[in-house]
Amino acid sequence: MIDTKTAQHPVLRLSNITKRFGKVVANEAISLDLARGEVVALLGENGAGKTTLMNILFGQYAADEGFVEVFGSTLPPGSPRAALDAGVGMVHQHFTLAENLSVWENIVLGTLPLFGRSLAARTAKDKIRALSESFKLAVEPNATVSTLTVGERQRVEILKALYRDAKILILDEPTAVLTPQEADGLFATLREAVGRGLSVVFISHKLHEVMAIADRVVVLRHGKLVAERATTDTSRDELARLMVGGTTKAPEFEARRAGPALLSLDGVSTLATKSETPLDQISLNLHAGQITGLAGVSGNGQATLSDLISGLIAPSAGLMTIAEGEISAWSPRVALGKGIARIPEDRHKTGTIADFDLTENAMLETYSSQFANRGWINWRAARKHADHLIETYDIRCPGADTRIRLLSGGNMQKLVLGRVLENNPRIILANQPVRGLDIGAVNYVHARLGEARTAGAAILLISEDLDEIMKLSDVVHVMSEGRLSPAFARGSIDAVGLGAWMAGDGFEERAHHAS
Amino acid sequence: MDIVEILFSASFWAAAIRIASPLIFATMGELICERAGVLNLGIEGIMVAGAFAGWIAVWAGLPLWGGVAIAMIAGMGFGALHGVLSVLFGLSQHVVGVGITLLATSLTFYTYRVALPEVSTPPKIEAFKVLEIPLLSDIPIIGQALFAQTPLTYLAFGLTGVLAWTLYRTPLGLAVRAVGESPASVAVQGLSVAAIRMGAVIFGSGLMAVGGAFLTMSAFDSFFFDMVNGRGWICIALVVFGAWRPGKALLGAILFAAFDAFQIRLQQTGIGVHVPYQIFLMMPYILSILALVLMSRRAEVPAALMVPFNKGER
Numbered sequence: 001m002i003d004t005k006t007a008q009h010p011v012l013r014l015s016n017i018t019k020r021f022g023k024v025v026a027n028e029a030i031s032l033d034l035a036r037g038e039v040v041a042l043l044g045e046n047g048a049g050k051t052t053l054m055n056i057l058f059g060q061y062a063a064d065e066g067f068v069e070v071f072g073s074t075l076p077p078g079s080p081r082a083a084l085d086a087g088v089g090m091v092h093q094h095f096t097l098a099e100n101l102s103v104w105e106n107i108v109l110g111t112l113p114l115f116g117r118s119l120a121a122r123t124a125k126d127k128i129r130a131l132s133e134s135f136k137l138a139v140e141p142n143a144t145v146s147t148l149t150v151g152e153r154q155r156v157e158i159l160k161a162l163y164r165d166a167k168i169l170i171l172d173e174p175t176a177v178l179t180p181q182e183a184d185g186l187f188a189t190l191r192e193a194v195g196r197g198l199s200v201v202f203i204s205h206k207l208h209e210v211m212a213i214a215d216r217v218v219v220l221r222h223g224k225l226v227a228e229r230a231t232t233d234t235s236r237d238e239l240a241r242l243m244v245g246g247t248t249k250a251p252e253f254e255a256r257r258a259g260p261a262l263l264s265l266d267g268v269s270t271l272a273t274k275s276e277t278p279l280d281q282i283s284l285n286l287h288a289g290q291i292t293g294l295a296g297v298s299g300n301g302q303a304t305l306s307d308l309i310s311g312l313i314a315p316s317a318g319l320m321t322i323a324e325g326e327i328s329a330w331s332p333r334v335a336l337g338k339g340i341a342r343i344p345e346d347r348h349k350t351g352t353i354a355d356f357d358l359t360e361n362a363m364l365e366t367y368s369s370q371f372a373n374r375g376w377i378n379w380r381a382a383r384k385h386a387d388h389l390i391e392t393y394d395i396r397c398p399g400a401d402t403r404i405r406l407l408s409g410g411n412m413q414k415l416v417l418g419r420v421l422e423n424n425p426r427i428i429l430a431n432q433p434v435r436g437l438d439i440g441a442v443n444y445v446h447a448r449l450g451e452a453r454t455a456g457a458a459i460l461l462i463s464e465d466l467d468e469i470m471k472l473s474d475v476v477h478v479m480s481e482g483r484l485s486p487a488f489a490r491g492s493i494d495a496v497g498l499g500a501w502m503a504g505d506g507f508e509e510r511a512h513h514a515s
Numbered sequence: 516m517d518i519v520e521i522l523f524s525a526s527f528w529a530a531a532i533r534i535a536s537p538l539i540f541a542t543m544g545e546l547i548c549e550r551a552g553v554l555n556l557g558i559e560g561i562m563v564a565g566a567f568a569g570w571i572a573v574w575a576g577l578p579l580w581g582g583v584a585i586a587m588i589a590g591m592g593f594g595a596l597h598g599v600l601s602v603l604f605g606l607s608q609h610v611v612g613v614g615i616t617l618l619a620t621s622l623t624f625y626t627y628r629v630a631l632p633e634v635s636t637p638p639k640i641e642a643f644k645v646l647e648i649p650l651l652s653d654i655p656i657i658g659q660a661l662f663a664q665t666p667l668t669y670l671a672f673g674l675t676g677v678l679a680w681t682l683y684r685t686p687l688g689l690a691v692r693a694v695g696e697s698p699a700s701v702a703v704q705g706l707s708v709a710a711i712r713m714g715a716v717i718f719g720s721g722l723m724a725v726g727g728a729f730l731t732m733s734a735f736d737s738f739f740f741d742m743v744n745g746r747g748w749i750c751i752a753l754v755v756f757g758a759w760r761p762g763k764a765l766l767g768a769i770l771f772a773a774f775d776a777f778q779i780r781l782q783q784t785g786i787g788v789h790v791p792y793q794i795f796l797m798m799p800y801i802l803s804i805l806a807l808v809l810m811s812r813r814a815e816v817p818a819a820l821m822v823p824f825n826k827g828e829r
Contacts (some may be wrong), residue, residue: 060702081705096703098696100815101689109693110704112686119686160704 011036011199012057012088012168016066019052026052028223029066034168039190039200041214041231043207043243045438046409049223050203051093054170057201058090059083070168084110089161093172093203095153097145103156104128104141107163131162135189150297151182158189169193170201175209179297180466180499187213205243207236221245244439251447253472255490259288262458263309263340263427268318270304277301279308281318282484284477286427286458291449292487293473294462295498301482302462303345306431309460310342311335323426336365341425343416345432345462347409351416354405358397359386361404362419385422393418394444410441417448428452428459434468446472466495480504517784527776528660532668535772537562537729539671541750542757542764543678544590544722549754550682551715552695552819553601556612558723559747560619561593565724567623570731570738571630573640583667583728590724593619594717602712605823616747624740642736643667665733667725672765674722679761691715695817698824708824723747752803756810759817770806774799 012034019027026049034040042050055061057068062078069075070086083090097106108124125141132139137155145153154174161169171190175183190200190213204210210217211231219227219242227242263286270279279301286292296302307313308320311332320327322338335342344350352361363371363382371382386400393414397407404412413433420428430449434442449472453459463469469476476493478485478501485501500506521527541562548555555561569586573579593615600611631637643665652662682688690711694701698708726746731738749771757764778795781787787795 058703079705080703084705090703092703096697096700098693098700099818100696101693105689105693106700108686109689109701110706114687114690114706116686119684119689 009036010034010069011071012201013069014053014057014066015069017053017056017063017068018065019049019056019061019063025223027056027063030220030223030225031066032218032225034199034201036167036199037194037197038216039194039202039214041210041217042201042203042220043205043210043217043239044220045205045243046436047438048220048243050220051172052223053220054090054172054201054203057083058088058170084164084166087165087167088170089164089166089168090170091154091157091161091172091174093174093176095157097153097156099144099146101145102141103139103143103145103148103159106145106156107141107160111164128159128163131159135159135162135192136185137162137189150177150299151179151185154178154186162193166198168199168201170203172203173205174202175204175206176464177298179502180495181503183209207239207243210239211236219243250443250471251450253291253450256289256453256474258290258474259456259458261285261287262323263460264319264321265315266319266321268308268315268320270308270313271316273304276304276307277482279304279315279484280482282482283318284484286460288426288458289453289456290474291453291459291461291472293469293476294460294479295466295469295476296464296479296502298464300479300502302431302479304482305479306345306429306462309335309340309427309429310344311340339423339426341420341423341428341457343413343420343428343430343433345435347412347416352404352412355403357403358390358395358400358407358415359383361415362386362389362400365419366423389415389418389422392422393448410437410444413437413441413445417445421448421452424455425452425457428457429462430459431462432464433461434463434465466498469498470495478502478506480507483507517786518781521777521780521784523656525656525659527780528656528773529663530776530779531769531773532660532664533734533772534775535768536664536668536671537726537734538746538750538753538768538772539675539765540726540729541723541747542726542753542768543671543674543761544719544726545750545754546757546759546761546764547678547691547715547719547722549820550695550759550817551691551712551719552698552817552822552824553598553712553716554608554612554751554821555594555597555615555716555719555723556609556751557593557597557615557619557720558612558750559743559745560616560623561590561720561723562727562730562743562747564593564619564623565590565727566731566742567627567727567738568724569728570640571626573732574638579641579643579732582732583725586724586728587721590727591717591721593724594720595713597720598713598716601823602709602716605825608821608823627738637737637739639736640732642731643733667729667733671729675761675765682761692817695819698819698822702824712824723750726750749803752807756803756807758810758815767806767810771799771803774802 010033014030014032017027017030030053044050052061056063059075059078059080059082067074070088075086076082104125107128108119128141137159139152139155174186178186194200202213214231217229217231217234217239218225219239221243265282265284267281267283268279269281272278277300294302308315311330311334314330348354359382362385367377371378383400389395390397390400395411395414397411434445449459461469461472474490475487477487478498480502481504485506541558545555545558565586568589569582572585573582577585597611597615600606601608645663646666648662652658682692690701690706694708694711702708727743730742753764753767753771756767778798782792782795
């Protein structure tokens with residue numbers, strides 16, 4: 001049924017799209033149709049070419065070959081304006097909002113003739129209010145974007161498209177930053193819009209979402225369209241196989257008994273800063289031989305906690321103990337000395353130095369202790385160490401003298417992992433350790449963390465991916481606005497329960513009971 | 516005693532407004548550039564070029580307003596060069612700006628020597644005259660300060676109002692503010708980041724040149740080397756002081772000019788006998804730094820200031 005609908009009235013047609021970045025082929029001869037009122041999911045791993053394809057459709061990149069047709073007419077390549085005028089709206093994964101402007105200003109931007117006399121603010125706000133009511137996208141037009149939550153910002157992005165009367169809406173990984181409840185709200189909005197004739201392209205790598213929202217799934221792998229299935233004719237297992245191109249085995253994590261607490265926070269708070277949410281009297285124990293998962297929507301204090309444990313900031317109140325020794329002077333160097341291993345959130349910015357080679361990056365934490373002799377660096381030992389990591393951690397690279405920026409994300413992360421695990425750390429801080437990696441690399445990193453756990457390390461796993469948290473963690477905490485939930489043992493809470501804490505609900509109840 | 520007398524004299528405030536006028540033009544020019552995300556360090560040189568271009572045009576026979584237009588065009592030319600290098604090519608705005616200042620300054624002196632090879636004292640022109648506005652100029656103190664100025668001063672104040680209105684009330688102003696905050700958000704709404712930034716830099720540079728022309732065509736009636744004397748740099752500070760808002764920047768310019776007018780008068784009082792005059796010359800700058808420290812703490816810098824935008828980059 002879907003197929004005939006597509007054949008009769010394609011609102012959108014991509015024909016033989018090919019796009020190269022240098023030698024890398026990001027999209028290879030991809031063709032795709034979209035019918036009125038249809039939801040097509042574009043499924044694929046990171047780097048499969050999904051975002052590139054949609055950026056071509058939206059005119060941000062010009063395709064090297066092929067063309068885009070909307071309602072039967074060809075779009076000029078490389079012009080977002082033409083795409084917008086043709087009725088295409090796009091919600092980018094990284095929001096494109098001006099933070100210091102208000103919601104309505106962001107929405108009307110570009111919709112009026114540039115040299116027009118007035119912004120017609122009142123009319124614009126009325127239209128926005130009407131749209132947000134009818135599509136259940138609650139947001140205040142006068143609010144400044146910088147004061148909005150991530151979920152609200154996404155609603156503004158969708159309103160931007162609806163305000164222009166978009167007929168085709170592209171959503172790039174829209175649930176990556178949402179709580180499960182917010183994601184449900186988004187799906188409700190999308191169903192409402194589709195019911196009114198909107199067509200949607202939904203980019204994701206999460207199988208359950210794709211099965212829940214899409215009529216049809218298109219799978220991309222290494223820049224090629226490898227399969228197309230109606231959701232009714234496929235299964236999560238089949239899609240997973242198509243996406244990865246085979247099967248990979250995910251490591252198993254069974255429950256373990258906890259060892260002694262190696263790192264304890266007791267009522268720890270930190271000072272307020274401009275950019276990060278401060279910690280609000282949190283108490284946390286990291287036990288030997290256990291993975292402690294920390295769930296939460298990003299920006300709720302996880303970065304602060306990570307900075308605290310890394311030694312970048314010190315507590316302003318409360319007690320911090322490491323292996324039963326109270327910590328007074330606290331710095332990154334002290335943290336390293338205490339055996340804390342850090343896998344930073346952003347391997348490009350803080351995990352590695354892009355223009356240093358593998359040898360140098362491998363010794364960033366130990367250059368002065370392990371590889372120095374009376375102030376001179378022992379390059380021979382350093383090089384040997386790097387070769388050892390390349391061998392042991394299966395880092396695919398031309399050699400130890402390769403600049404790290406030339407490595408893929410997965411190989412870069414393997415180096416970071418090897419750098420910290422080689423020293424048999426007692427405490428491991430793993431902040432988003434698999435973000436942006438493909439499934440093979442994800443399984444590798446998880447397996448190594450599992451081995452470190454077996455070896456008796458206390459691991460703090462910070463992640464926005466609830467599936468990852470629930471699979472790996474022996475105990476789970478949730479962070480919301482700098483507060484920490486109580487610990488939940490493996491299997492004692494599900495995604496919905498965690499979602500409620502992520503939205504801050506549990507904290508209110510707890511405060512209520514306390515008073 | 517002396518100080519109170521200075522502060523309540525009409526001539527002091529009239530001087531403050533006069534000194535502020537070129538600063539207002541150039542500050543508004545810089546403000547437009549920075550609001551669009553481009554730091555224009557070419558300001559000092561563009562003011563020199565504007566001062567010269569306007570004056571030489573009038574000396575060659577053009578009417579005064581024709582001179583202002585020539586100055587504006589000269590400034591826009593340098594602005595276009597700045598824009599090509601910093602916006603289209605995405606080069607470092609610091610380097611481009613300093614380069615433009617050096618280029619505009621030396622090109623001006625070169626042209627001066629070519630145009631007037633044998634001259635030891637630069638010729639004078641018939642500069643803008645004070646235009647007293649009837650009735651309003653009769654108000655005590657304020658009247659003489661605000662309503663007995665040259666037409667260019669009135670233009671400076673009028674411009675500030677128009678600019679503020681454009682920035683906050685029109686689609687163009689919204690686009691300029693947005694492009695300085697988040698160029699990506701402008702691009703995905705179908706507008707050209709490069710065109711908006713180029714336009715802002717060119718127009719802003721034109722205003723800087725008019726600020727320079729004020730010196731040769733209104734404050735004085737001739738062109739001297741070192742005439743601009745760091746005013747461009749002061750304007751960059753004034754933009755920060757004004758938190759990138761036209762109204763506040765205008766007040767900042769007047770405040771700075773008042774310090775300057777004040778120190779000139781203070782030199783002639785009893786205090787001036789005991790204190791070296793260099794101390795007085797430093798006063799406006801020291802007070803500016805203090806004001807800057809106090810005012811700019813919570814200023815909201817345009818988030819994309821000095822960040823080049825390359826379309827289609829990954």
